Structure formats: C-alpha cells, structure tokens
Amino acid sequence: DQTVGQLKIGQKGHGWIILGDGTLLYHPTQPSMIGRNIYTDEKQCFQCHRSFNAERYILSQKTTTGYQIYISPEKEQKLISYSVFKVTDIDWYLCFSIPISEIFSTMEKSAKLHSLIIISIFLVMLLFFAIYYYMNIKSVRAEEKLRYYSYLDNIIESIIAKLVVLDKNYNILLCNTSYAKLLKKPKNEIIGRNFFEICPQRFEEYRKSLSEIINKAFKGQHGSIMGYPLYVDGELRYHHIVINPFVINNEVQGAVIVCDDITEEIMLREEIERYANELERLVEERTKQLQIEKEKLDIIMQTIDSGICIINDKGDILWMNKKMEDLIRERKSNNLCDLFWQIGDCIVKDVPTQFVAKFMLNGKLHYMQCQVTPFKAEDGETRYIALIQDITALRQMEEKIAQSEKLSALARLAAGLAHEIGNPLTSISSYVQVLKDHVTDEFSIQALDVILKHIQRISYIIRNISNFSKPYKGELVPTDILEVLQSSLELVKFDKRMKGINVKVECREIPRVLVDPNQLNQVFINIILNAIDAMPNGGELIVRCKVDDDWVLISFTDTGVGIPQDVLPFIFDPFFTTKEKGTGFGLSVSYSIIKNFGGDILVESEVGKGSTFTIKLPVLKEA
Structure with missing residues (x-):
C-alpha cells in the first residue's frame, strides 16, 4: 500500500494489482473490492466500472505487458496499462489506469517529457517487482530447505535403528544418535572416520561379506544381511543390515546403511523353531500312532x-x-x-x-x-x-435247541402213549382174528379185514413212537460211507417211484466215520425217498461227498418242487408232514439218529428249484 499507493499517473490515474485468477489484491480508491473477484458479478464491484470486460481480456492474454481501453461509470474513457510478473508461481498483474482525456491533455503540454516519465515509472516498477520477486523466492526456498533439513534430521534421530551414510571411500558422512551410542562416541568424532576402522566387528568373514554388499551399493544395487553379529557392551548381538545406494542428482555418491538389532527376534525364532521341531516330532509320532490305530480300526472294520x-x-x-x-x-x-x-x-x-x-x-x-x-x-x-x-446260525441253533426240547418232551409223551395204546390194541387185534375164524358172511369178513388193516397201521405208528421215545443207539463201528451209500442206492433203485429219476454220485475216497451202518443206511434211504417224492415228474438226484476240516459232508440235491421258507423250520418235527399219506416220523427219526452220531443235518431249499439235504458227520480219528 505504501509503495503502490504513491504511484499515480496525472491527476486521476492510479495503480492497482490483480492476481491471475481475477482476485483484486490492491486498489487505492476502492478498498472494499480488495479480495473480491472480477468474475463474480457483485453489486459493489460496479461502483467504478460499468463492466470488467477490459480486465477479463487482460487476464486472458498471454503477453507480459500491454494496455486496454474501457469506459467508467462516469462515461469517461480510460486507458489501462499492465505488466505481468510471477510471485511463487502466481501471476501478478500490475495495472495503471488513467483517463484518456488526461493523457491527451498531458501529451499536448509535454508529450515527450511525460512519455519518458511513464516509461521510467514502468521500468522502475518492473525493476522493483523483479527484485521483490527474486528476494521473496530466495527467502521461501531457504526456509523450505531449512524445514526439509529439520524434518530429515528429526526423522534420522527418531529411528531406533542405527543409520550411517558413507561416501565411496568408506568415510562416514552422517550418522544418527543410535549409531553413536553403539560406538560409544560423540557424532563429531565419528563423522569423517573410516567405517571399517571403528565398526565393532570381530569376525573377518562377516566383514568381508559386508564390504562386498557395500561395494554393490556403490554400483547402484541394494542388499541386506540377516543375523549379522556385532558386539555391543561386550555382548554378542545379531543385527539385520540393509544397504542402499546414496543417490544425489541421479548419481551414486555412496551408501546408506541401516542396522537393526534383531537378537530377541532371532532367539525367539530359534525358540519357535525348537518348539516347532518338537511339535513336529510329537505330531509325527502321534500321526504314526493314529495311523496304526486307524489301520487297526480299518482291519477290524473290514474283517x-x-x-x-x-x-x-x-x-x-x-x-x-x-x-x-x-x-x-x-x-x-x-x-x-x-x-x-x-x-x-x-x-x-x-x-x-x-x-x-x-x-x-x-x-x-x-x-x-x-x-x-x-x-x-x-x-x-x-x-x-x-x-x-x-444271526441266522444263532436262530438255527435256537431252533435246534427248541427242536431238541420238543423231541425230548415228545419222547416222554410217546413212551406213555405207546404203552397206553399198545396193550389195548393188542387185545383188539387178537379178538379181530378170533372173529375172522367164526364169521362166514362176506360183509363181516371184509369189515374185519379193514379193521385188522387199520389196527396194523396203528401198530406201525405205535412202534415208530416207541422207537422215537427210546431210540436205539446201535453199535457204533468205523464205517466206510461209500459202501453204506451204495447199499442204500441199490435198495431204492427198484422202487417204482425211481422212474424218470437220474442219480449222479460225485464221491471219491473219504475218511471213515464212527456210526451204526444200519441206522445210517436207514437215514440215507429216508432222505433219498423224500427226494424222489419231491420229483413226481422225474428229475435229477446228485449225491456229493467232501471233507471239510474234521467233518465229512454228504449232500443230496434234488431238482424237485422245493420246500417253502415258512415250512423249513418244522420239517424235523415229529408228525409234521406235507405228504397225504406221510406219518411225519421219517426226518425226525433220521435227525435223532444223526444227532446220536455227533453230527447234524442241514437243509437248503428254494421253491421251484429243489432242495439240498447235507449230512454232517465227524471224521474218525484213527491211530
């Protein structure tokens, strides 16, 4: 204000300053407009101007000097002369406005003198602002550098890690307080010294590797060393050293070394590694145990x-x-x-x-x-x-136990029944025979024959009941099964029911068994006849013999009608039969005989395909 405000041109001319963005920085006659912008159409901005077209035109030009004419609210033409200069990268426009009439008047009085004065003023002003701009820029740059160096120094000192900067001769250019504490020397005694002369290093092989990485940094390469040993207060400490090139103006001037104490980290890492190894060992051991247990479990599960x-x-x-x-x-x-x-x-x-x-x-x-x-x-x-x-075998065992209990109970019943019925039946049979000798008419004779026939049938049933109640164990002798089997087949081959039956015997030499041959023959004949009855239209009967461990197995397989599954559990029960004229004692007696031999009878059957009866007898242990 003190400088620009004293600059006047003629009686009404004056100077003012406007920034490149349109903001009025100084105006001697309109202080209320200072800080306002000519691009905003505010009412108080038009007290001395009808419009700002001239000023806006000046700001739109790229020239550093020039002039423009405009008309004031008093309808007076005025001339604006301007000059542009930069202050901290901002365009400042120094403008002088003067009525054209005053210019013409002055020009008429002393055109030449005033022209020189105006030119002199312009030159002085331009020189003034050039000097002002230069001094201002220099001051700003100096302040920025001081601020930058202050920030940089604070950052370097704030780093806990040890930092040192070397030139290409390994001389120390800069270090922080942490590095000075490591060497136990003030920084002024460290700066300028050779790095390797004062470095607390006792291991030559590490010194060599450190020197190689520093030399690489001089060539623009980065490097680092993990676990570098240094003695601190007589104690060996491990450090992580990072070495980077020291670059000024795109040229490597030396190396920057940052050294961080990682002793605790390494010790922790070693401890973690030790725990990890121990854990890995335990896991591996436990895994093996689990694998063994899993294999055992798999074997159990699969077998x-x-x-x-x-x-x-x-x-x-x-x-x-x-x-x-x-x-x-x-x-x-x-x-x-x-x-x-x-x-x-x-x-x-x-x-x-x-x-x-x-x-x-x-x-x-x-x-x-x-x-x-x-x-x-x-x-x-x-x-x-x-x-x-x-649980089929368990069910079969339960059924066999139940069968044995039923047979035992039935044997006791049969013994009493045979006794109670046998004696009266003998008397009836005697009287029928006596009557036959005394009657002469045909009807009486036929009636007595029928009675006698039924008495004989009852006697047969009573004998079977008696035999069942008091089974004859027979004389157990070493027996050749093939001989007994052949004998049984010879006896039944003349039976009229054998018509259309093809018999195949697949038996080789097998061990002898301890049985009663006559009773075994009875069992074979009973099973063969049952098989024949199951094939009324002919078929095939296959007899097979084999040895299974300590057992001889003789199986009779027919191609008959088969036995329904709901009937199979009852086929060895006394009095149970599926035949019209059967007594129900054949299989029950055969079952009792084989059980007395220490053996068993097994049955497999499928309706429509046939049945297989297997006699199981223990092998005779001969000396």
Missing part, C-alpha cells in the same frame, strides 16, 4: 463279520465297511430302510433302535439283527451308526 455303516436321517448310507458292501451288492440299494423294507421306518429320530428282519442273500433266507445308534457329527447334524449282524 469283522458284521455290516457296519453310517447313515443320515433318511437312511441313506454315507459310509460302509466291506461286509456291508457285500450285503447290499445283491439288493442294489444304498438306503438302509429300503434294505429292510418289511419293517417300515427303521430310524427313530435321536433314539437308538434295534430290530430283527428277514433278508434274502444269494437266494437264501437270512435273519439280520440291526442296531441303529444316533450320534452328533462334526457339522452338528445327527448321524446314525448301524450294526447289521447275521
């Missing part, structure tokens, strides 16, 4: 003679062992409830269940016991583990 599977709440099998795979292979279903469809819903939610169901496997009826137990899986869902056991 156990029971089906084991894991199912969801719908009965779908999610996992199974080999036995379970064998069970479902023929049924071609992967749902437990479908496998045991006859029992209905096989799963009760979250409740253990157990049931026994019939199961057809390889054409044979099996009894399966299934236990279903719920458990929580890792995902929180309820799963079920099912154990399926084939």
Whole structure:
C-alpha cells in the first residue's frame, strides 16, 4: 500500500494489482473490492466500472505487458496499462489506469517529457517487482530447505535403528544418535572416520561379506544381511543390515546403511523353531500312532463279520465297511430302510433302535439283527451308526435247541402213549382174528379185514413212537460211507417211484466215520425217498461227498418242487408232514439218529428249484 499507493499517473490515474485468477489484491480508491473477484458479478464491484470486460481480456492474454481501453461509470474513457510478473508461481498483474482525456491533455503540454516519465515509472516498477520477486523466492526456498533439513534430521534421530551414510571411500558422512551410542562416541568424532576402522566387528568373514554388499551399493544395487553379529557392551548381538545406494542428482555418491538389532527376534525364532521341531516330532509320532490305530480300526472294520455303516436321517448310507458292501451288492440299494423294507421306518429320530428282519442273500433266507445308534457329527447334524449282524446260525441253533426240547418232551409223551395204546390194541387185534375164524358172511369178513388193516397201521405208528421215545443207539463201528451209500442206492433203485429219476454220485475216497451202518443206511434211504417224492415228474438226484476240516459232508440235491421258507423250520418235527399219506416220523427219526452220531443235518431249499439235504458227520480219528 505504501509503495503502490504513491504511484499515480496525472491527476486521476492510479495503480492497482490483480492476481491471475481475477482476485483484486490492491486498489487505492476502492478498498472494499480488495479480495473480491472480477468474475463474480457483485453489486459493489460496479461502483467504478460499468463492466470488467477490459480486465477479463487482460487476464486472458498471454503477453507480459500491454494496455486496454474501457469506459467508467462516469462515461469517461480510460486507458489501462499492465505488466505481468510471477510471485511463487502466481501471476501478478500490475495495472495503471488513467483517463484518456488526461493523457491527451498531458501529451499536448509535454508529450515527450511525460512519455519518458511513464516509461521510467514502468521500468522502475518492473525493476522493483523483479527484485521483490527474486528476494521473496530466495527467502521461501531457504526456509523450505531449512524445514526439509529439520524434518530429515528429526526423522534420522527418531529411528531406533542405527543409520550411517558413507561416501565411496568408506568415510562416514552422517550418522544418527543410535549409531553413536553403539560406538560409544560423540557424532563429531565419528563423522569423517573410516567405517571399517571403528565398526565393532570381530569376525573377518562377516566383514568381508559386508564390504562386498557395500561395494554393490556403490554400483547402484541394494542388499541386506540377516543375523549379522556385532558386539555391543561386550555382548554378542545379531543385527539385520540393509544397504542402499546414496543417490544425489541421479548419481551414486555412496551408501546408506541401516542396522537393526534383531537378537530377541532371532532367539525367539530359534525358540519357535525348537518348539516347532518338537511339535513336529510329537505330531509325527502321534500321526504314526493314529495311523496304526486307524489301520487297526480299518482291519477290524473290514474283517469283522458284521455290516457296519453310517447313515443320515433318511437312511441313506454315507459310509460302509466291506461286509456291508457285500450285503447290499445283491439288493442294489444304498438306503438302509429300503434294505429292510418289511419293517417300515427303521430310524427313530435321536433314539437308538434295534430290530430283527428277514433278508434274502444269494437266494437264501437270512435273519439280520440291526442296531441303529444316533450320534452328533462334526457339522452338528445327527448321524446314525448301524450294526447289521447275521444271526441266522444263532436262530438255527435256537431252533435246534427248541427242536431238541420238543423231541425230548415228545419222547416222554410217546413212551406213555405207546404203552397206553399198545396193550389195548393188542387185545383188539387178537379178538379181530378170533372173529375172522367164526364169521362166514362176506360183509363181516371184509369189515374185519379193514379193521385188522387199520389196527396194523396203528401198530406201525405205535412202534415208530416207541422207537422215537427210546431210540436205539446201535453199535457204533468205523464205517466206510461209500459202501453204506451204495447199499442204500441199490435198495431204492427198484422202487417204482425211481422212474424218470437220474442219480449222479460225485464221491471219491473219504475218511471213515464212527456210526451204526444200519441206522445210517436207514437215514440215507429216508432222505433219498423224500427226494424222489419231491420229483413226481422225474428229475435229477446228485449225491456229493467232501471233507471239510474234521467233518465229512454228504449232500443230496434234488431238482424237485422245493420246500417253502415258512415250512423249513418244522420239517424235523415229529408228525409234521406235507405228504397225504406221510406219518411225519421219517426226518425226525433220521435227525435223532444223526444227532446220536455227533453230527447234524442241514437243509437248503428254494421253491421251484429243489432242495439240498447235507449230512454232517465227524471224521474218525484213527491211530
């Protein structure tokens, strides 16, 4: 204000300053407009101007000097002369406005003198502002450098890590307080010294590697050393050293070394590594144990003679062992409830269940016991583990025990029955024979014959009952089964029921057994005749012999009508028969005989395909 305000041109001319963005920086006659912008149409900005077109035109030009004419609100033409200069990268416009009439008047009085004065003023002003701009810029740059160096020094001193800057002769140009504390020297005694002369290094091999990385930094390369040993207060400490090129004006002038103490980190890392190795050893050991246990469990699961599977709440099998795979292979279903469809819903939610169901496997009826137990899986869902056991043999054993108990009870009943019926029947038979000798009419004779015939049938049944109640154990002698079998076949081959029956014998030399040959012959004939009765339209009877461990197995397989599954459990019961004229004692007596020999009779049958009766006898242990 003191400088520009004193600059006037003529009586009414004056100077003012405006910035390149249109902001009025100084105006001697309109102080209220200072700080306002000519691009905003504010009312108080038009007290001395009708418009700012002239000023806006000046700001739009790229020239550093010039002039423009405009008309004031007093309708007076004025001339604006301007000059442009920069202050901290901002365009400042120094403008002088004067009425044109005053210019013409002055020019008429002393055109030449005033022209020189105006030019002189312009030159002085331009020189003044040039000097002002230069001094201002120099001052700003100096302040920025001081601020920058202050920031840089504070940053370097704030770093906990040790920092040192070297020139290409390994002389120290700069270091921070942390590095000075390491050397236990003030910084002024360190600056200018050779780095390797004062570095607390006792290991020559590390000094060599450090020198190589510093030399690479002189060539513009970066490098680092992890775990570099340095002695601090007589204690060996490990450091992480990072070395970078020291670049000024795109030229490498030396190297910047940053050294950070990582002793605790290395010790922690070593401790972690030790724990990790120990943990790895324990994990490996535990993994081996778990693997062994898993292998044991797998062996148990895969070799156990029971089906084991894991199912969801719908009965779908999610996992199974080999036995379970064998069970479902023929049924071609992967749902437990479908496998045991006859029992209905096989799963009760979250409740253990157990049931026994019939199961057809390889054409044979099996009894399966299934236990279903719920458990929580890792995902929180309820799963079920099912154990399926084939209890057919147990059922057969139970049936045999029941059969033995029934036979024992029936034997006691038969003994009393044979005694009570046998004596009166003998008397009746005697009187019938006496009557036959005394009657002469045809009807009486025929009637007595019928009575006698039925008495004989009753006597036959009574004898069978008596034999059943007090079975004759016979004389057990070492016996050749093939001889007994051949004898039995010879006896039945003349039976008229053998017509159309093809008999095949597949027996080789087999060990002898300890039996009564006559009773064994009775059993063979009984089973052969039953097989013949099952083939009324002819067929084939195959007799096979084999040795299984300490047992001799003689099987009779026919191609007859077969035995229904619901009948099989009762075929060895006394009085049970499917024949119109059968007594129901053939198989029951045969079963008792074989049991007395220490053996067993097994039956397999399928309706429409035939039956197989297998006699199982222990091998004679001969000295």
